[in-house]
Amino acid sequence: MKSANRRRELAVDMGPPSSPGPDLGTQLPEAAWVLPIADSRAIPDTADPGERALLSESIRLAFTAALQLLPPRQRAILILRDVLAYSSAETAGILDTTAASVNSALQRARATLAERDPTRPPLDPASDTLLSRYCEAFENSDIETLIALLHEDGTTAMPPYRWWLRGRTAMAAALRAAGDPCRGSRLVPVRANGTTAVAQYGPAGAGRLQPFGLVVIEWLDGKMLATTTFLEQPSRLFTIFGLSDEFPAPTSYT
Incomplete structure (x- = not known):
């Protein structure tokens, strides 16, 4: 049995790319992944555009770095302190520890990140239009x-599965081979992990649409660099993002 304290990973860290096709493989437990966070929970409504841009970038870097480099407790403290802006005392209360322990772990986490210098492509300024x-x-x-x-x-990638693809050729083959499985779906734009995202509602019979998944999208040079579709327990995810279990009024993308 794998330890509950193992680091959470991206699908791309778990093995080689999959082959385009409908078989997503074995579903992994939620503990294997870091779930997305709504920007609205981390960025104050009063932040000006410059502050929002800086905070969005810090969220993206913190999630990527924490996911890939840090043990669970340091990861939790980094996100609570540097992303959600909780105080040391508040973080200690959430994690049932002391403020001194929180500060020590945060220093170690920041030192690890500084040493490894994790980087991600900057957020594409045209991402909302894209x-x-x-x-x-x-x-x-x-x-x-x-x-x-x-x-x-x-x-x-599609958590909670190991399945993932790399490159336009493989992804295009998967899209063309899939037929039209998402016909009738509707998307609601949201913000997650400091970047663009959509909540996808899928057909549920009798003209209803229900939560299907949350898709986080990163852009580079006007193209989709990474898409991650979180499929497990979409209703819970939608609640976290303040979304209804029923598809809301039609959304205009113009």
């Missing part, structure tokens, strides 16, 4: 436009 194009293409089942939005070296 997200609108993605939403329109997706809802219209416009596969060729979706493929045109893929980055040549992009990746796609």
Whole structure:
């Protein structure tokens, strides 16, 4: 049995890319992943555009670095202190420890990150416009436009499965081979992990739409660099993001 204290990983860290196809493999426990966080929970409504940009970037870097480099307790403290802006005392109360222990762990976490210098591509300033194009293409089942939005070296993954793909060729093959499994789905733009995201509602019969998954999208040079579709317990995720279990009024992407 694997330890509960193992680090959480990205699918790309778990093994080689999968082959395009419908088989996603074995479902892994939620403990294998870091779930996305809504920007609205980490960025104050009063923040000006410059502050929002800086905070968004810090969230993206903190999540990536914490996921890949830090043990669980340091990861939790880094996110609570540097992303959610809890005080040392508040963090200590949440984790049932002392403020001194929190400060010590935070120093070690920051030192690890400084030593390893984790980096991610900067957030594409046109990401909101690009997200609108993605939403329109997706809802219209416009596969060729979706493929045109893929980055040549992009990746796609679907937690809680190990399945993942790398490169436009593999992702395009998967999109073309899938047929039209998401016809009738609708997307609601949100912000997660300091970048763009959409909540996907899928058909549930009798004209209803229900939560299907939350898709976090990173952009580079006008293309989708990474898409991660969180499929497990979508209703719980949607609640975290303040979304209803029923699809809301139609959204305009113009």
